[in-house]
Amino acid sequence: MAVYVYEGVDVRGRRQLGCIEARDRMEAAARLREKLPAVISLHRRSLAKVLWDRRPGQGHDRFRLAFSHQMHIMLGAGLPVLEAVRIFAGDLDTAHKKSMERLLQHLADGYSLSESMGLLGHEFSRTMIAMVQGGELSGNLADVFGRMHRIFRKRQETLHKLELAMAYPCLLCAIGAVLVVFLLCQVLPVFAEVFAGFGAELPGTTRLLLALSDNFGLWSALLAAGVLLALGVVQAGRKINWLGMRLGRLALWLPVWGRLKLRSEQATFLSVLAMMAYSGIRLHQGMGIARNMSRNMYWQFACDSMSVQLEQGYSLGVCLEKSGLFPAVVLSMIKAGEQSGELARMLECAGESCQREAELLLERLNVLAEPLIMLLLGSVTGFVVLSTVLPLLDLMCVM
Template sequence: MPMYQYRGRSREGNEKTGKIKANTEREAREALKRKGIAIFELNHLDSLLYKEITLFQRIKSKELVVFLRQFSTLLKAGISLVNSIQLLAEQSTNKLLKQTLLEVEEEIREGVSFSEAAEKHRKVFPPLFTNMVKAGEAGGNMDEVLERLADYYEKQHRTKQKVISAISYPTVVGIVSIGVVIFLLSVVVPTFAGMFTSFGADLPPLTAFVLSAGNFMQRFFWLFFLINGLVAGGIWYAKQNKKYKYYLDYALIKLPIFGPVLQKAAIARMSRTWSSLFETSVPVLQATSIVEKVVGNEVLAKVIRDARKSLERGESIASPMEEHWFFPPLVTQMVVVGEKTGSLDQMLGKIADFYEAEVDEATERLKTMLEPILIVVLAAVVGVIVAAIAIPMFEIFDTIG
């Protein structure tokens, strides 16, 4: 919570100085007034010592959806915009959202529109939100716009979670499998190597290979962590650079198993965003620019940039899509129909519904299919290592016998 330093006079006429915590300057003044202090000077302490750390705080999708639904309900109930924001700020448990809403409320009281005030807080309110709110202010249907935004973010969150779930399961199992193999090769296998050497028996090729692998792993296990660190660093760097992000996104889309799921999820996100913006009467060029920024896939973003250029020339939005491999014929045909009939928002909504359902089915199939495959692969690898150790042991026991 921000800190303010004040200088004033008490009811008894004594000069008072000190510090007070308050969300806004107005709140600080009201608190001091209740204490009977007439303020001469009030300054916001902007030093890092007095700032509340919000660097790693963020608004979760669920929190944003709840906020939007409550906001819409309050407006529909006839509560004013300022009072609605004040109520939501008071009950918010997220410090970043609470502080932002109080600042927005103060700006609105000073005569700034809600969309303009929200636009200054991009960490909480993305461009999609502010542009749709701006359209809602112009059309006088703010409550409906907020309800649509809640539906939009809810569907986006659900689709995103499905994709994350489908990818995270095999990733976790894969990491555990690699960890088990490394442990066996670097800890368990070397303990048997000395025993086999002391007997001087000829080792089967499989055992010799596994022992060599164990010896290598024991000496160079750090390579595994180094390679993983380099890969993670490379991916992070590629995401920061638009040029390299294009190639990273291209490679992900072309993956044999996960690629089609990521492609469908990207099309669903694009269609849902476009549809939501068109439904709230956001200008088509502005809506296209917003979609380009929020779609999250640079390959798709490039096609949307081409679509925007096509619109600027007075041509069809579907032309660049028809020429690109990213879009299946179903998408381009429905966009063409939407443009010809003037129902592009409805067509894009239907595309989003279709591909969101496709993502749901695809992720369920992936989890069902990958689980037994990963278990069989892990069992096979562990089985080979165990067999490589067991076979020469049986031969040694026969020799001793």
């Protein structure tokens, strides 16, 4: 089945964009004519684009982002929940359509929106379901969907910027690795035969490279084993608490990447807490919801500890200070919000401050990554080339 991207106009005169799966273009056009009176464009999406869009987690993230946005608009316009979900489901042409039909059935059977979302399995995260439940209890479900959409959108934009920032350095590393392997496996053996014929003594750097070239298979196997071992440790960290705690702490305290990760976690945590405070949900309950937004086990443990401290009567500012995960300016804003009764607004401002700092760090990483990678590749390639050229110069001087 191929994937086709279409643009058309529905019966209400609204422009519709989406994707449809079909065996060929004629079948896709025939299926579209059944629901759209006018089709403006229809073209096949490339295989690389399909694989990129279907990478793990991407489809669910986009679906949740679109769902929160549409529900915010339609509920804010005064539509009932059932009608809003029915309109949203009518515009879907993906694998999520069946899930939305099940959601409509649960709503028709008398379940609330949060209960219906919970019955669908993995279409909606536990955090999203808890947020919707809080909006139903507080009576401002449309506003909760709006804040939810802003949080998800900022998170997705940050991940997208990070992917773009790392794409070019990774490409340079791949090209550099191919070049070094070519020099070691194809160029150096030829020069080694020439040197051996003249009986010249080789420099230490050249002998080292020749040793690497002769044992390239062994070194490649060791490198692959190291990569597999690292991946195995990361996977084990998701199941073993003490290992996950140590890996999570290490990830937050790395020189550059750790600071970026820490600021992103802080921004998401504070934004979710602000939304819970606006919805009238108690802080220790909101702490459990914010905990599920993170995959870092060390951060999750810190959230659990802060939730227990809140139940014991400590203020939020004291709990955040004891965790050691927040800067002084954020702690000052939280404590000021508790004293003035504007905690929700201060949490929101603190989250925006951390988000801005995370974006600045990401831009700085994007600017510095390219010259650092070029310097590293230039050093490695230059070392290999000089180790090859210097023996030739020595041989020319002897002759």
